[in-house]
Amino acid sequence: MAAPPERRWGEAVLNLYIVVFFVYLFAPLLVMSLAAFNDFQYPSVTQWRGWTLRWFGELARDVRLQQGLINSLLIAMGVIAISLPCGLAGALILTRLESRWNGLLYGILVSPILTPGIILGISTLILWRNLGVPGGLFLACVAQSSFIASYCMLLFMARLQRQDRTLEDAALDLGASNLMVFRRITLPFLTPTIATAAVIGFLQSIENYNTTVFAIGGQWTLVTEIGSRFRFGLTPVINVIGVIFVVITIVCAVIWTVLRQRERQMTIR
Amino acid sequence: MRSLVATYGRGLTALFCGLALIWLLGLIVLPQLFMLERSLWWQEQPAEAFALTKRIDDLYNEVSLLEFDRRAAEGEEVAQLEARIAAKRAEIAELEAVEVAPVRVYGLANYVKMSGLHFWIFVKTIFYAMLVTLLALVVCYPIAFAAAQLASPANAALLLLGLVVPYAINELLRVYAWLMILDYQGVINSFLAWLGLVDFEKRTWVPFLEYPGAVFVAMVYAYVLFMVFPMYNTMETLDRNQLEAARDLGASTWRTHWRVVIPHARPGIAVGCIMTFMLSAGSFAVPQIISRGTGGDWFSQLIYRQFFESFNWNVGAAYAFTLLLACIVFIFLVMRLAGVGIRDIAK
Structure with a gap:
């Protein structure tokens, strides 16, 4: 059945729009990546001085950026260690609590996602200043955890809503201890979500700028260091970091696609 | 429990x-x-206390001057100077005993004192954030719809993957890519120069970075995903038969969207708008990188300066709280308009 001409036009316009949209998404990344290979001291693609790999070498010698990466990883570890247990606790309570306070509690625990990042950073900084703790890695970790825990909680809640609680009841009836029920039934059921939450928390933490820049004090992470380079002079080293991000992402995306396809083929068989 | x-x-x-x-x-x-x-508080000294502090500072200066003289002095002058120093020191001790530390005064002054300029920047920021939200909504709606309803499952997965890939790259770097395009000697201006429309030597390039539009473009780019995904999630649950039915009954494309798709996707649209507004109103990185002080401040930059350049945390906290209030008001407004509850937000 042929579509009427009007509809075909509509689809052509839409397809064109999608193409334009993806050019909008990817062209900037292409420009940025290209400048990483330009043998010119300022990041540029228009003043082309020939291909070079020298900025990769510069990155390898850049101690501040490397220390920043280490700090970012440390913070991410801390964030995961705080966010997963807190998020899980919140999710367990919210899925079981039958009270009119449930809505309010939910609203408060979700609110950090809806709060601008700079405000999370500022409020954490002010609270801990009163306790005599200055900005630094620890505060960055705490500030990020406030909203990353909310993401974790939402993931856990989505999973817990599909949980078959009769399993736990059965285990209890058969004489399992409470701890054993949690360890042998609830945790295994949540394992995939724990992995997802850890990955998402890790990525969110590494990426974060708005919250971290207020809470980090005199320390720095990879991202805040990049941020301060915008003020104090840019070199294509920053573009090299961009290229590395792009490559890692594309590799992950390809692996993910391949795995998914294989999974689909398995289910078809 | x-x-x-x-x-x-x-x-x-x-x-x-x-x-x-x-x-x-x-x-x-x-x-x-x-x-x-x-x-809600600031430090203040009563007027007379201020005079007292000033007097004590002056005395300290005089004492150091006298001590300097004494080192050079000889004979009986020494004793004379020492007596004067002792007298001054006594006076200092006396005054310091009654000096009061600055007191905390509670009130709304940190909010009320916001200067006209700062208030204007606040209003502008909120307005711009709304504009960015609207722009993102218009840009993303067709994409979300295409991915959810028109594309085959394999294509849809590809579309979504294409959306996610730029997002794995850090926000700062994404914005930085736009900086390279819009810069004075960036990609667009170089193209214009190649066409002979602008001349770098004469500095007649188009100063894109100084226009608010540059921040808009970069912000929409930076936050597109937060608009597409909530919309996609709700649109995906729409039964395609409903679209067919609407079309068979003679509805035009516009009417189908207005009466079928949009009402169904309402929670997703609301969440997308809330997220985009919140992110752009509180965005610190985008205006900082793009405008670099040339295109006028956003409120978030103002807040940053109160904390780390003027070291006035009290005013900074007041500004931050103002921004938070604006976001809360926006969230409730959108939830009310779209008729969705807090539970719908978290999907």
Whole structure:
């Protein structure tokens, strides 16, 4: 059945729009990546001085950026260690609590996602200043955890809503201890979500700028260091970091696609 | 709560409650309360106390001058100078005994004192953030619809993957890519120069970065995903038969969207708008990188300066709280308009 001409036009316009949209998404990344290979001291693609790999070498010698990466990883570890247990606790309570306070509690625990990042950073900084703790890695970790825990909680809640609680009841009836029920039934059921939450928390933490820049004090992470380079002079080293991000992402995306396809083929068989 | 105790026992339940409480109080509620508290006071010295402090400072200066003289002095002058120094020191001690430290004064002055310029920047920021939200909505709606309803499953997965890939790259770097395009000697201006429309030597390039539009483009780019995904999630649940039915009954494309797709996708649209507005109103990185002080400040930059350049945390806290209030008002407004509850937001 042929579509009427009007509809075909509509689809052509839409397809064109999608193409334009993806050019909008990817062209900037292409420009940025290209400048990483330009043998010119300022990041540029228009003043082309020939291909070079020298900025990769510069990155390898850049101690501040490397220390920043280490700090970012440390913070991410801390964030995961705080966010997963807190998020899980919140999710367990919210899925079981039958009270009119449930809505309010939910609203408060979700609110950090809806709060601008700079405000999370500022409020954490002010609270801990009163306790005599200055900005630094620890505060960055705490500030990020406030909203990353909310993401974790939402993931856990989505999973817990599909949980078959009769399993736990059965285990209890058969004489399992409470701890054993949690360890042998609830945790295994949540394992995939724990992995997802850890990955998402890790990525969110590494990426974060708005919250971290207020809470980090005199320390720095990879991202805040990049941020301060915008003020104090840019070199294509920053573009090299961009290229590395792009490559890692594309590799992950390809692996993910391949795995998914294989999974689909398995289910078809 | 009873069912929690029944399944996990008292010990584990207490642990869960403890963890949740630490998070709730320590990471969410207390920081906000302390920020609010901080915004409600400032340090002040009464007028006479100020004069007193000034007098004490002057005395200290005189004492150091006299001591300097004494070192050069000889004979009986020494004793004379020492006597004068002692007298001054006594006066200092006397005055310091009655000197009062600056006192905390509570009030709304940190909010009210906001200068005309700062208030204008606040209004402008909120307005711009709304504009960015609207722009993102218009740009993303067709994409979300195409991915959810028109594309085959394999194509849809590809579309979504294409959307996610730029997002794995850091926000700063994404914005930086736009900086390279819009810069004075960036890609667009170089193209214009190649066409002979502008001349770098004469500095007749188009100063894109100084226009608010540059920040818009970069912001829409930076936050597109937060608009597409909530919309996609709700649109995906729409039964395609409904679209067919609408079309068979003679509805035009516009009418189908207005009466079928949009009402169904309302929660997703609301969430997308809320996220985009919140991110752009509170965005610090985008205006900082793009405008670099040439295109006028956003409110977030103002807040940053209150903290780290003028070291006036009280005013900074007041500004931050103002921004938070604006976001809360926006969230409730959108939820009201779209008729969705807080539970719908978290999907």
